[in-house]
Amino acid sequence: MEQYEPDRLSAVQLAATRRSMTSGRGALTRRSMLRATGVGALGLGGLAGLSGCGIPPAKREGEGLAATDHSAAEKRLVFSNWTEYMDVSEDEKHHPTLEAFTGRTGIKVTYTADINDNVEFFGKIKPQLAAGQDTGRDLICVTDWLAARLIRLGWAQRLDASNLPHAFANLSQQFRSPDWDPGRAHSYPWTGIPTVIAYNARATGGRTVDSVSQLLDDPKLKGRVAFLSEMRDSVGMTLLDLGKDPGAFTDDDFDAAVARLQEAADRKQIRRFTGNDYTADLDKGDIAACVAWAGDVVQLRSDNPDIKFTVPDTGYIVSSDNLLVPAEARHKTNAERLIDHYYRPPVAARLAAYINYVCPVDGVRAELAKIDKSMAENTLILPDAAMAASSHAFRSLSSEEETAYEEKFAKLIGA
Template identity: 50%
Template sequence: MRKTPRTPMSPEASAVIAALPLSRRTLMRGTLASSALVAAGGALAACGTEGQTQTAETCVSEDLSGAEKTLAFSNWPLYIDVDEADESKRPTLDAFIAKSGIAVTYTEDINDNNEFFGKVQNQLAACQPTDRDLIVLTDWMAARLIRLGWLQKLDRAKMPAVEKNLLPSLRNRAFDPAGEYSVPWQAGLTGIAYNGDVTGEIRTVDELLTRPDLKGKVTALSEMRDTIGLLLQSNGHDPSNFTAAQFDDALAKLEKAVTSGQIRRFTGNDYATELAGGDIAACMAWSGDIFQLSADNEKVRFVVPESGVILFSDDLQVPNKAAHKGNAEALIDYYYDPAVAAEVAAYVNYICPVEGARAEAEKIDPELAANPLVFPDETVTSKAKGFMALDEATEKAYEQKFRAVVGA
């Protein structure tokens, strides 16, 4: 792979970023930027070959929750509330353990979607246990595991809080319409960000890609679904339901911006360093990163483009052969208590998927509760779309086309 050279970080940007708390998404996106485009080719080629797909009939799992009050929970680093005075304590998780009597082994061993897929694919393809009862994967990877039949079906009747409190914008998703295999843990938005110290307001994706004063001062995202999703919307198309021709139109618009020099490079979340220091004027960005940057500089702003934003989620799932599905369902439902969800939101600063958590957050931090990047209102959610679920062949073809334009 040919990597685009990274623009040196200014001292000002270094100082700003050093002062920021490291978020789960910051860590994940930084890792992903350096590895995903390499990993995607191999993972996509291997992710659905004959003999790997399972069904409920070919891979039967036994639930031992009634006899064994244990649960192995794998998550991303820094993606749950932590006691600032004692970082070994996770208040909401500790409270669940005390309340339920279920001993939870919590492991922060998911650092990249493709990397984690590589860890577990041999076991799941062969209907073998992964020694994990509950995992958290980003929606597109969650969709892949559903497609491969590597997950156990959740019993929604055992999760009444999920049924009651899941945000409407995160229901009926294309890759899991009935929510039988996945429940959102946290969510986020992909949109535009700009630094008001170095440029004027930006409202549209087309401005980002064509405005002369921004030429060479713009970055786009190295994740295909984010960048192409925004371009599909800018062309008036629905990223949750589009044609191959519409994909190609969006890609052509992107290629034109690359060829003209409008786009400096493609990034993971390392755009944050350049945006904070004014080395770039504007970019495609993730809401959680800009939430953190704007806390130190109010002129760094996240924009919901007039054409719309991309809504993504990280989802709780129970893999095949996990022996404690009932315990996992109990934990999932616990985190859909609005008061519990508000505590997590106050720490991770991504979109809380739980209806009613905003009112609870007002008791913890009124400023947080009022922030639309954590608790978006209807004006935001009405413009938010997820990316269409893809079959294996289409996913591979689109990724290859995108990488050709990105230069990877």
């Protein structure tokens, strides 16, 4: 069945993808969905769930346990992903890229959008992982900080590069070697999530906003600035503005960034720290400028030409959601083949057109242009070399750092 290659999209599929950008899924990105429902942020209760429930501190305890692989005899796998994070057909009854995989390989995918929050999902799978049992899932998609924790605990299997030829060849340099998984031994990114500066040109009187210092100090923006309630994004962007590397900062550096934000909040320069609800205020102009997630900016710009974005000269923060095979999963090879499927450029283009975040796959520009030329030229979806070089990842944290930093940030934002 390997000769069947339905990776190329038909005219009908292309049209359906274009329509998805202006109705249904296109109105709300995956990350916005989390903020809209009030989940996704790692609050103090979530920290307690990670560090105070009998789980050892985050450290490597060995490679994830590999169960007997039943892939050859059982042509199936179970894939858990976030809600609104997979392409759908126009009637919303099919997942074209998953069906293309089954058609090409004969492997049936049970796809479940049962991840709504990293902490909540970790609570679901923790008991089985801690007991050395199968979670019932062969492939999961989690944000980088949780991926790091699972790898350190030995709860993610090492991937077999021989089953990942497209992934190995096409993974963007920007995502090749995070500090929490050097060489991508256990994970591959599903998508990248850039944090940039967005502004409403009408609300700023046509002035460009292109630095965190401007957000924090420009008197013409006073009371009309928002930062995100996600610690890694807001503190990370502030660290960059202070000339510090988010990938190698100290406790003192972190405290200086929080103090900088606190000072601006105290004098009411910052209107508020927000989840995705900044989007409505930015669209109306009640917020003139803010730290924003790229997927939201793509959507807002499609309807409001006054919405602009900039990447500060100091750089920007990028995080990622990542595919891992849990310890004891029964169908490791099948899962690896599915990961590899999404690194085929025509497949990656279809997915990127739907979810609007950074595509981690090189070589998709021509395929994405067939769907929508403007998306192929959008550096928030396909970063050019300069933008990719400006990206910085927030370094992985120990359990102790995670607790201490989140407590300080929660105090800052009044959580």
